Amino acid sequence: MAQYTIKELEHLSGIKAHTIRIWEQRYCILNPKRTETNIRYYDDADLKSLLNISLLNERGYKISKIAKMGQEQILQMVQQLCDQPCECSHHVSALVAAMVDMCEYKFDRALSTATIQMGFQETMLRVIYPFLNKIGILWQTGNITPAHEHFVSNLIRQKLLVAIDGQVVQWQEDSPTYILYLPEGELHELALLYMNYILRAHKQRVIYLGQNLPFKDLELTYEQFQADFICTVLTSVPEREQVQSYVNRLSERFPASTVYIYGYLTRTDGLVLPDNVKRLSCITEFIAKFN
Numbered sequence: 001m002a003q004y005t006i007k008e009l010e011h012l013s014g015i016k017a018h019t020i021r022i023w024e025q026r027y028c029i030l031n032p033k034r035t036e037t038n039i040r041y042y043d044d045a046d047l048k049s050l051l052n053i054s055l056l057n058e059r060g061y062k063i064s065k066i067a068k069m070g071q072e073q074i075l076q077m078v079q080q081l082c083d084q085p086c087e088c089s090h091h092v093s094a095l096v097a098a099m100v101d102m103c104e105y106k107f108d109r110a111l112s113t114a115t116i117q118m119g120f121q122e123t124m125l126r127v128i129y130p131f132l133n134k135i136g137i138l139w140q141t142g143n144i145t146p147a148h149e150h151f152v153s154n155l156i157r158q159k160l161l162v163a164i165d166g167q168v169v170q171w172q173e174d175s176p177t178y179i180l181y182l183p184e185g186e187l188h189e190l191a192l193l194y195m196n197y198i199l200r201a202h203k204q205r206v207i208y209l210g211q212n213l214p215f216k217d218l219e220l221t222y223e224q225f226q227a228d229f230i231c232t233v234l235t236s237v238p239e240r241e242q243v244q245s246y247v248n249r250l251s252e253r254f255p256a257s258t259v260y261i262y263g264y265l266t267r268t269d270g271l272v273l274p275d276n277v278k279r280l281s282c283i284t285e286f287i288a289k290f291n
Helices: 006-013 017-027 044-058 071-082 088-101 104-118 120-140 146-165 190-201 215-225 240-253 283-288
Strands: 177-183 205-213 229-233 258-262 277-280
Touching (some): 006 044, 044 071, 104 120, 104 146, 177 190, 177 215, 190 205, 215 240, 240 258, 258 283
């Protein structure tokens, strides 16, 4: 069972720690436990309860009224609200709760509801990316296991593949060519898949090479297609101290192309970008290039 500090609850729920303490004292909405060394902590049930209470409170229900409701009534009202057009934070909270339970049905329902309401691209930007940021917090604090991450990543990947498969793309003969790939050993594919979706939505020609690509195969593909752009995501590969040399290698080997790099490792301190390498700080920068 995961253990959360009150600051972690604040990050995950959006409710200030000070407010959580007041709600505890006045309305007894949470029941924190204590470690053997008398340190307060919260468990999964507390997190899910707070996410539901936060959702109702944001939709105008007073905390004093929520505190008088039973758990079953709260769950019913939350489900009704999640089925209605609403702010994205509610969808994100629903995904977090489904992930904690590892419930595919709940996760799929929450994601499908958001997609119906705002479309796939907006759901990715306004729901999935904030949700993935919260996963980062849970990962950093040790409150989810690799199994949780794989569970949600595979479900989101399935949604991306279905969306891409549903695209009908007929690019123009003069369309620029993009090669999309992940370095050898890199398996975090969600961002790259979404870049593929964006490019196809804007009728760009894409050569999608996917995960774990040896550099030699990238070179061979480039020789065949002479791509105008190369896009990659650096999340866990290469090693941090090798990022600069890897970026330099891309620049030197493909001097006639613009190389877009994205991901955690691209924020390495002191990274110097060659002229033909562009760093994307967020995915919306990539989308903006086509607007």
